[in-house]
Amino acid sequence: MGTFILEMENITKKFSGVTVLDNVEFRLKKGEVHVLIGENGAGKSTLMKILTGIYQKDKGRMRLAEEDGSMQTIEFHSPKDALDKGISMVFQEFNLMENMTIAENICIGAEPVNKAGILDRKAMNRHAEKYMKMAGLNVSPGKTVSSLTVAQKQCVEIAKCLSHHARILILDEPTSSLSEKEVANLFHLIEDLKKQGVSIVYISHRMEEIFKLGDRITVFRDGQYIDTLNVKDTSEKELVKLIIGREFDPSETYGQGRISGEMILEGKDLQIRKFKEKVNFQLYKGEILGIFGLVGAGRTELARILFGIDKTKEGNLYKNGKRLKISCPQDAIENGIGMVPEDRKQLGLITKMSIRDNLALAKLRDMPWVLKSHEREEKLTEQYGRLLSIVYQSSAQKAERLSGGNQQKVAIAKWLAMNLDVLILDEPTRGVDVGAKAEIYEIMRELTEKGMSIIMISSDLPEILRVSSRVLVMHDGGIRLNEKTENLDQEKIMHAAIS
Ligand SMILES: Nc1ncnc2c1ncn2[C@@H]1O[C@H](COP(=O)(O)OP(=O)(O)OP(=O)(O)O)[C@@H](O)[C@H]1O
Numbered sequence: 184m185g186t187f188i189l190e191m192e193n194i195t196k197k198f199s200g201v202t203v204l205d206n207v208e209f210r211l212k213k214g215e216v217h218v219l220i221g222e223n224g225a226g227k228s229t230l231m232k233i234l235t236g237i238y239q240k241d242k243g244r245m246r247l248a249e250e251d252g253s254m255q256t257i258e259f260h261s262p263k264d265a266l267d268k269g270i271s272m273v274f275q276e277f278n279l280m281e282n283m284t285i286a287e288n289i290c291i292g293a294e295p296v297n298k299a300g301i302l303d304r305k306a307m308n309r310h311a312e313k314y315m316k317m318a319g320l321n322v323s324p325g326k327t328v329s330s331l332t333v334a335q336k337q338c339v340e341i342a343k344c345l346s347h348h349a350r351i352l353i354l355d356e357p358t359s360s361l362s363e364k365e366v367a368n369l370f371h372l373i374e375d376l377k378k379q380g381v382s383i384v385y386i387s388h389r390m391e392e393i394f395k396l397g398d399r400i401t402v403f404r405d406g407q408y409i410d411t412l413n414v415k416d417t418s419e420k421e422l423v424k425l426i427i428g429r430e431f432d433p434s435e436t437y438g439q440g441r442i443s444g445e446m447i448l449e450g451k452d453l454q455i456r457k458f459k460e461k462v463n464f465q466l467y468k469g470e471i472l473g474i475f476g477l478v479g480a481g482r483t484e485l486a487r488i489l490f491g492i493d494k495t496k497e498g499n500l501y502k503n504g505k506r507l508k509i510s511c512p513q514d515a516i517e518n519g520i521g522m523v524p525e526d527r528k529q530l531g532l533i534t535k536m537s538i539r540d541n542l543a544l545a546k547l548r549d550m551p552w553v554l555k556s557h558e559r560e561e562k563l564t565e566q567y568g569r570l571l572s573i574v575y576q577s578s579a580q581k582a583e584r585l586s587g588g589n590q591q592k593v594a595i596a597k598w599l600a601m602n603l604d605v606l607i608l609d610e611p612t613r614g615v616d617v618g619a620k621a622e623i624y625e626i627m628r629e630l631t632e633k634g635m636s637i638i639m640i641s642s643d644l645p646e647i648l649r650v651s652s653r654v655l656v657m658h659d660g661g662i663r664l665n666e667k668t669e670n671l672d673q674e675k676i677m678h679a680a681i682s
C-alpha cells in the first residue's frame with residue numbers, strides 16, 4: 184500500500200475574514216483508513232467539505248489519481264463534481280430525505296425508468312438492495328427513512344455513497360450515536376471496503392477506535408496542519424500531545440473518593456414506563472454518580488423522569504428527605520435539578536440563536552429586567568466561553584455555526600450559569616475532543632467541590648471509570664450494580680451491563 188490517490192496542498196479557507204484552514208495539507212493513499220483528528224473547531228469537517236465540493240477553497244491545490252495512476256488537478260464547484268469523481272461523505276449530521284423511502288434516497292437523481300419513461304420502482308428497489316446489502320442493512324428498501332434507527336440511517340448514507348462507486352469515502356464521527364454492536368458492524372464494513380481498494384477518511388475523537396481501525400493519522404490544530412503519523416508507530420500519549428499541543432495525563436481521575444454521608448436525592452421504586460423493574464438509587468452531596476448501560480438499558484429514560492420530562496409509573500423521588508412533585512422540567516429546575524440532554528439539538532440548545540442568547544436564556548431568566556443588559560450578556564458569554572474554552576468567533580454567532588464539540592460546551596455552559604445543586608449530564612462528552620473532555624471533567628470536579636452533585640450518564644467505559652465517584656450499571660430498566668469506582672474495572676462493569 185503506497186500509492187497516493189489524493190493530495191491536498193496549501194489549502195486555505197476563510198469564513199467572513201477568519202482563517203479556519205491555514206495552508207494545510209492532506210494526502211490519502213489507496214485502500215487506507217486515514218484518521219483525521221484534532222480538537223473541536225480544528226477544521227476537519229471544513230477540509231472534507233472542501234474535498235466534497237460543498238465549500239470552495241480560497242487557495243491551494245487538489246490532485247486526484249486517474250486510473251493509470253497519474254495525478255490530475257481537480258476543481259470542484261458542487262458536490263456533484265466530487266461524486267462524479269468517486270468522492271462521497273457521510274456527514275456528522277445526516278443528509279437524508281426523511282419522508283422518502285430508502286430506495287428513493289439511494290437512487291435520488293438517478294432513478295431508473297422503464298421504456299415509457301415512467302419510474303421503475305422494482306428496478307429502483309433492486310438497485311438499492313444491492314448497495315444496502317453491501318452496507319449491511321437488512322430491511323425493506325421501501326421503508327420510509329424516518330422510521331429507521333440512527334444506525335440504519337447511517338447505513339443508508341453509506342449505501343448511497345457506495346452506489347456512486349465511491350473511491351474515497353469520508354465518515355465524519357460515524358460512531359457518535361451507535362451502540363457497541365452497531366460500531367462493530369461498521370468496522371467490519373470498513374474493513375471490507377478497504378479490501379476492495381476504497382480509501383476511507385475517518386474523523387473521530389475516540390482514541391480506541393483510531394488505534395483499532397486506522398492506518399495513518401493526520402493531526403490538525405486550530406486550522407493548522409501538525410503532522411501525519413503511522414498508527415503503529417505512535418502512542419495515545421504522543422497523539423494527545425500533538426492534538427492539544429501540551430502534555431496531558433490521560434489516566435487522571437476526577438470523582439474518586441468524593442463520597443459524603445449526606446444524601447441529597449433519592450429515588451424509591453421508580454419505574455420506567457416500558458420496563459417491569461423498579462429503580463432505587465441514592466445521590467450524595469458532592470459526588471459524581473456515573474450511570475452506565477448499553478443502549479436501551481433505560482439510562483436516558485431514568486434521567487428524563489428525574490428532570491420531569493417523563494412520568495414514573497410508580498415510586499417517588501426525594502430531595503433532602505422531602506418528597507418532590509416533579510411533573511415538568513420547570514418543576515425540576517425550581518427544585519434545583521438541571522439536565523444537559525443527550526441530543527443537544529433537541530433540548531439542549533436553540534441552534535438558531537446566538538451563543539450569547541443561549542447562555543443568557545438560562546442565567547438571566549430570573550433577574551429583574553433592569554439588570555439585564557447587553558454588556559452583562561457579553562460578559563457572561565466571555566466568562567463561560569473562557570471557562571470551557573469554547574472556540575467561537577463572536578458571541579453573536581449562531582450556535583448552529585459552531586463545530587459539533589463547541590455546541591456541546593455551550594449546552595453545558597448554559598446550565599452552569601444557573602444555581603443548581605443537582606446536574607444530570609447525559610453523554611456530556613459525545614463528539615467532544617480529548618482536550619475539551621478533560622476541561623469538562625475538570626469543571627465537573629470543580630462543581631462537585633463546591634457541593635454540587637452530578638449524575639453522569641455515559642456509554643464510554645473508560646470515561647465512567649475516570650470520572651465517577653460511584654457507578655450504577657443499568658440493564659433492562661433495573662440496577663445491576665451499585666459500587667464505588669475504586670472497586671471496579673471495565674470487565675466488572677461490562678459483565679453487569681449484559682447480565
Ligand atoms: N459555515 C460556516 N460559517 C462560519 N464559520 C464556520 C462555518 N463552518 C465552520 N465554521 C468555523 O470553522 C472552524 C472549523 O470548524 P469545523 O466544523 O471544520 O471543525 P471540526 O474540526 O470539524 O470540529 P468538531 O470536532 O467539533 O466537529 C470553527 O471555528 C467553526 O466555527
Ligand SMILES: [Mg+2]
Pocket residue numbers: 227228229275355586587
Ligand atoms: Mg466536525
